[in-house]
Amino acid sequence: QVQLVESGGGLVQAGGSLRLSCVASKRTFSSAIMAWFRQAPGKERDFVAAISWIGATTAYADSVRGRFTISKDNAENTVHLQMNSLKTEDTAVYYCAASRAFLTTTPTTYDYWGQGTQVTVSS
Numbered sequence: 001q002v003q004l005v006e007s008g009g010g011l012v013q014a015g016g017s018l019r020l021s022c023v024a025s026k027r028t029f030s031s032a033i034m035a036w037f038r039q040a041p042g043k044e045r046d047f048v049a050a051i052s053w054i055g056a057t058t059a060y061a062d063s064v065r066g067r068f069t070i071s072k073d074n075a076e077n078t079v080h081l082q083m084n085s086l087k088t089e090d091t092a093v094y095y096c097a098a099s100r101a102f103l104t105t106t107p108t109t110y111d112y113w114g115q116g117t118q119v120t121v122s123s
Helices: none
Strands: 004-007 010-013 017-026 031-039 046-051 058-060 068-073 080-082 092-099 117-122
Touching: 004 031, 004 092, 017 031, 017 092, 017 117, 031 068, 046 068, 046 092, 046 117
Parallel strands: 010 117
Antiparallel strands: 004 017, 017 080, 031 046, 031 092, 046 058, 068 080, 092 117
């Protein structure tokens, strides 16, 4: 079992930055991939970014590529999401997720989820 705890959400003006963090209770082969998803009110949960613990392969949604950066700290079992040039449409609850298998953009393929952290971008 892997437990995930997110932090770093908040309120920021458009054009600003936030850094989200996700601490995993353990890093084993049971969580090969770490990812961030987001869900706005009334919308589906969408893929944002992902990274592999081994090799640091990354993937980004088109809507955030060039503005967001996912990174990891193996020693701290922590994954970060640096969000720059934030837009109002980035407003959502951001979830950290872990997969035991492949890097995918589909939420149902992820095995473990955090509780989420709210990000609100004002105009």
